[in-house]
Structures are given as C-alpha cells and as structure tokens.
Amino acid sequence: MRTVGIIVEYNPFHNGHLHHLQQSRAVTGADAVVAVMSGCFLQRGEPAMFGKRTRTEMALRGGCDLVIELPVAYATQAAEWFAYGAVSLLEASGVVDALCFGSEEGELSALRAIAACLSSEPEPFKLLLREELAQGSSYPSAYSAAVKRHLIAIGELQAARLPLDRPNNTLGLHYLLALERLSSSIEPFTIIREKADYNQKSVTDQRIASATAIRALITGEADMERIAPLVPGSTLQLIRRDLEAGRPPLTWESFYPQLLHLLLSRSAEELGDYYEMNEGLEHRLLQALSSLPGPPRGFEGLLAAAKTRRYTRTKLQRALLAVLLGHRKPLLAREQLAGGIDYIRVLGFTDKGRELLRRMKRAARVPVLQSAARSQGQHRYLELDVRAAAVYEAAFASSGPRQLYSDYYEPPVML
Template identity: 45%
Template sequence: MSTVVGIIVEYNPLHNGHVHHYSRAKELSGAKHCIAIISGPFLQRGEPALLSKHARAEMALEMGVDLVIELPIHYAVQPAEWFAYGAVSLLEATGIVDYLCFGTESGSLHLLTPLAKQLATENNMMQQELARLLDQGINYPTAYSAAASTLFSNVDEKEEILRLLLQPNHTLGLHYLIALERLGSSIIPLTIPRESAAYHDTSPSPSLSNIASATAVRKLIFEGHIEAAAPYIPRYTQEIMKREFSAGKGPIHWESFRQPLMHLLMTQTLSQLSLLSEVTEGLEYRIKKLLPILSHATVAELLHSLKTKRYTHTKLQRMLTHILLSHTKEEMSPDELAKGPGYLRILGFNSHGQQLLKQMKKTSTLPIVVKASALTHDHLERDLQAAAAYANSYNQPQARELFRDYYEPPIRICSKSQVFSTKAYASDAAFLRNASED
C-alpha cells in the first residue's frame, strides 16, 4: 500500500504558502498520496470562512490533494485541544495514514514531543497552575503556556517552551502531538518551518515575492478584490473565487451574519444564553448590558466592546458562532468531545482518492459518509445546519444551496482543472453507496 500523508487545513483561502506546505509534506514524508482534513463553514478561530467548504475542498483537489474529509463543526470551532483531537481522530480512523505533517514557527519538535507525552495524561501540577493563573484574570493562551513551562526543570527549556507556546502554530502542533499520544496512534508526526509570512501578518512582506499570510490575503481581497491578492494565490484559487463571488457566494465575513446574530442576542433570555457553549463566567450579562447601546453596531464593534483582558478575540468569536448556531454547553462538553467524531464525511476526491476510499472501506473504523441521508448522527445534523446557515448569508440564497449537502455527492476531479458534475460520475455511485453503508 502506498504511503499516505495527512494534513489538517482550513484554506481560507488556499494560497502559495499552503502550496509550499503541501509540497514539503509530500517531500518530507516520501508519501505518494495526501489526505486533507478541512474545516467546514466556520473555522477554529470562530470566524466564518471566506468561501464555502465545497469551494475550498475544490481548491485542495486542484492543488493535488487526493481526498478531502470535513472536520465536524463540533471540533472545527474549538480551542486547539479539541480542534486537534477531532482532526487527528479522523486521520487515525481512516486506517491508511502514515504521517501527519504540520507547520510550526521553528520547524522543530524537540521540546514539543516530550511535553506532549507528559500532557497526554492529566497532569495535576499543570492543571493547578493553569487554574491559578486563570483565577488571576490571565487569558487562556498565556496561562496555558506559562503552566506548561512549569513541567521543565531546566531554566533554558522553561523559557523556550514559554516562548514557543505563545506562537499559534506551536500550540496547535503540541495538541496534534497530544492527540496522537492519547489515541495511541502509529501516525508519525513531521513539521516544517512556517515560511516567512507570520500567522497574523496583515500585509505581505516586502522581501517576499509570492507568499503572504491568509490574514493578509483576505485583507487584500476585501479591500481590493481578487486581483490585489493574485500574486499570493494560485491561479485555480483565483478562478474558483471569481466564480463563487460572481454567483453571490462570497466573500463571506462576520457582517454577513449580523442580522440573525443580533436577533438571537436580543431575543434569548439570560438563562437561555447561559446554556450556550463558550458563554462563560457571566458573559451573558455583559452581552445584555451592551446590547442597548450596540443594537445598530457591526459584529466587529460588538466584539470590540465585549473584549476584556481576560477574553481573547478568538474566544469571543467562537462564542458568537456557538450562539448563532445554538450550540449548547452540554453537547460541546469535554466528555462529549472526548468520544471523538462519529463518521468520515467525504467532501471530494480525485482518481487516487477513489483508490484510497476503496482501501478505507476495509480499514476505516468509522462509517464513510458520501451522502448526508445515509447516516443519522447528532454531529452530522449540526454540520448540515451550519452549512445551511452559512449558505443563507449568500446574496440570493437558493434552496438547493441551503441543502446542498443533501442533494450533491462529493466533488471529483479526475485531472487538473476537470471538475466532474453530479452526473459525470454516476458510474461510481454503487461503490460510494457501499463505502458509506459498510
């Protein structure tokens, strides 16, 4: 069986830095094939994606990824621990992934690996220190990095871990490693250094000709349309974005959801809000107190007003997403999330990906879903609701877009720039049906 490398992505949108990551992942692992786990309509930092999950899956296939699997929204809109656990669980469940490759700022795992081994089981000393720091009003990312550093006795190592975990890709990388340990996975982790553009850079570096962060690319798109971002994204990304935007399907941003979000904030009672995920420590009171003076505010202004030293912008965005989608604390609890995803939802594949699916039919530990109606699962129902809520933000949403997950099978690309329509691969229907039912 050919070697397979897994990558965990959002592609918001897919840019030249992602192409570099994909190419280096295959080169470093020596893998012939690649499986990507991709977030759906709402992302890890709590924001809506620029484009639909289908458009972003198509970008991945155009780049060369063989099989694209959706990360359920229960895990996609979560802090690093559960985002990583959900995504790694899917790669493990395929039964065919040999390597996991991800980017870090340093390109090294020499301190993250031993730390992950310690944190894979509950560490009382770290948890106590974390709780103490949070009680002081320190935000979670800063408190977590400080608490983790206490597990090292060497002063230099303490300082390095503290520095590493204040960088987002190292934090996510650590949680990928922890997830592999908790799952007892044989998947081998690999990392590559993030190329030049920093995670939060809002503009391209003048020293680079073709790499910019996703944040910078989105800023260029919102401010100057697709042409402004053209130097930093592949041609197929440009073409897919032009097609989607021309059809009124983007660019999507938080303000696209302002009306339904404000409606929910104004009509939910304090007790109803308190039941929703990420509405913690009395945030429902802060929301209700601010609403009278923010009833006509943008979502950005609402987030700015809610922001305090204790709560990061990301935590507040995730809270608003959970409110928008009515996600409760109970269904997003650690006990529930620890159960892991319940299925492998296929968004797209190429001819090599079809062969991988055939292998997975024998090796997968979870049902393979290519048709939404083929499986009944609470998480899948939430995925479908999120997709419908996202499509409802389009300029002129059509019923078929709102319920696309029910109507259309996965995207299939047979070769570069050859996207099959629904009818074009009807001959594969029996195979796909059998794969989802086994």
C-alpha cells in the same frame, strides 16, 4: 501507498499552503495526501470566506488527493479539541501513515518532549493552569505560561524555551498530544512556517502572505491584481467563479442581522445555556449591546464593546458562533467530545483519491460517508454540520432550498 495527513482550513488556499503541501509529501515520502478540512465555520469562531465545496476544490487542484470534513463541533474549538478531532479522523481512517504540520520553530523534538510530559495531564500542571487563569489571563496565555512553569519545575529547561504562545507551535503540541492519547502509530513531522506569520496583516513577500493578509485584499472590492501573485492560479480562478456566480466572500458582518436578533430575543439566563458562555459572558454581551451608541454598529462594534483581557476576540467569536448555530453546552460537553467522531465525511477526491477512498472503506474504524442524506439522524455531529451549512448558505440572497440543504443534495467534489 504511503499517505500523509494534513489538517487545514484553506481560507483561502494560498502559496504558503502549497509549500506546506509539497513539503509534506517530500519530508514524509508520501504517495498521497489526505486533508482534514474545516467546513463552513473555522477554529477562531468565524465563517469561512468561501464555502466548503469551493475550498475543497482549491485543495484538490492544489495537490490534495482526498479531503474529509472536520465536523463543526471540533472545527470551531480551541486547540485541544480542534486537534483531537482532526487527529482522531486521520487515525480512524486506517490509511494514514504520517502527519505533517507547520510550526514556527520547525523543531519536533522539543514539542514531543512537552507532549510526553503533558499527555497524562499531571495534577501539578493542572494546578498551575488554574493559578494562571485565576489571574485573569485568557486560556491560551494561561496554558502557555502553565506549560512553561511546569517544564521548569520538572527540569525540562530546553523544552521550556519553546514559545508556545505562537499559534502553530501550540497547535503542533496538541496534534502530538492527540497522537499520544489515541496511542496512534501515525508518525509526526513538522516543517517551519516561512516568510509570513499566522496573523500578519501586511504583505511583505512577493509570493507568500498570511491568509489574514490575503483575506484583507479580498474583502470588499476584491483586488485581484494584488491577490494573483500570492495564490495558485486555480485558487484565483475559483474566487472569480464564486464572485461571478453572486457568491461574495462572507465575513461575520454577513451574519450580524441574524445574530443580533438571537441576542436581543434571549434573556441572560437563556444565553447562558449556549456553549462557551461562561464566567458571566452572557451578561457582558448584553451590557455591550446596550452600550452601543446610536444604531447597532455591526459585528465589529459589538466585539469592540465586549472585548476585555479575558474575553478575547477569539473567545467572543466562538461564543457568538454557538448562539448563531444553536450549539448548547450538553452536546459539546467534554465527555461528549472525548468520545470522538463516529463517521468520516468525504468532501472531495481526485483519481488517486478514489483509489485511497476504496482502501479507506475497507480499513476505516467508522463509516465513510459520501452522502449526508443516506445517514440522516444516525450521527449527532453530522446533523450539526448540515445545520451549520444551511445557516452559512442563508447569508447568500440567492440561496433556495437546494442551496440551503446542499449537504443533502450535492455529491463530493470529484476531479
């Protein structure tokens, strides 16, 4: 059974995702699809609009056969570690033959050339990166500029023309770097992202829109008539099901009271112990809180007051998420993350996925878990996932103990 891996968030699953999934099968000749999906919190440091069980079902009804969870320790990281965690899971599964990702260019050769140049992290590149960061650029901007300068310096002029400041190109490069560093035999493929850019806020096509634009239609009073043409029918059905069950879509504002309490009850020194708190960011955040006019103006007000050229929205969100979830620096240090993930957590599967899961249990290099309760205390990052899921569920007024610790009680989603 030839199997392709895809790396997703599905926040929520829409027609663009469906296109990617179908094309991934087609270009790789795959019989089955394994999706590595982020759980309750996502790569840009924000909560998922819908819980991971709902999004797992969206994925399965959309055509995925098996969904496994990218631990929150990697799911909320910048591109390097997000990609490394996801690719290492696919590699550890022992059943994935190919990886297919979307990119703005749809061109693999230039990305592979860049990955070959950077996989050993050459010292001249690291020096250029330090220079760019010293000029006050955000890390993504500095990384893109340093890559371009390094490629020009070594004569890779064609590869240097690839716009790495575009998010899917950047992620694609880091997927390829992860494959190189893991000495993986997984074959990479890419397809071009069509009709809607990653962060495009407006809807300009009848069927395809970015997840950003769709989330804007869902937030507040969900505009189902405008959402319906942009998502598969199964996604629309699941959104309605959550709304009717009293589980509205979550945003950062849903967590602001808890976050505000944590920020106000800690000193700058204590805040400095949290992951992503560096370069004086803890002082910047406390200063921003004290400068808010009148009553606290919510999460967006805090971001607006704290944001600078260096402290981008994504940087701030990741740092504040570390505070919300209690993620401190030693647990997520570079050497810890480089050690990889010592388990595979199954979120859901179809009948074909059940067959694939049987193969995975024989071939995987790490334990394959269907129950967090049976592995309590055995995997450091699994404990972070359970706690993150509990924090997420606490945002719903109706959540009781069983909902808060659903990771312990609920089996994988089965279709």
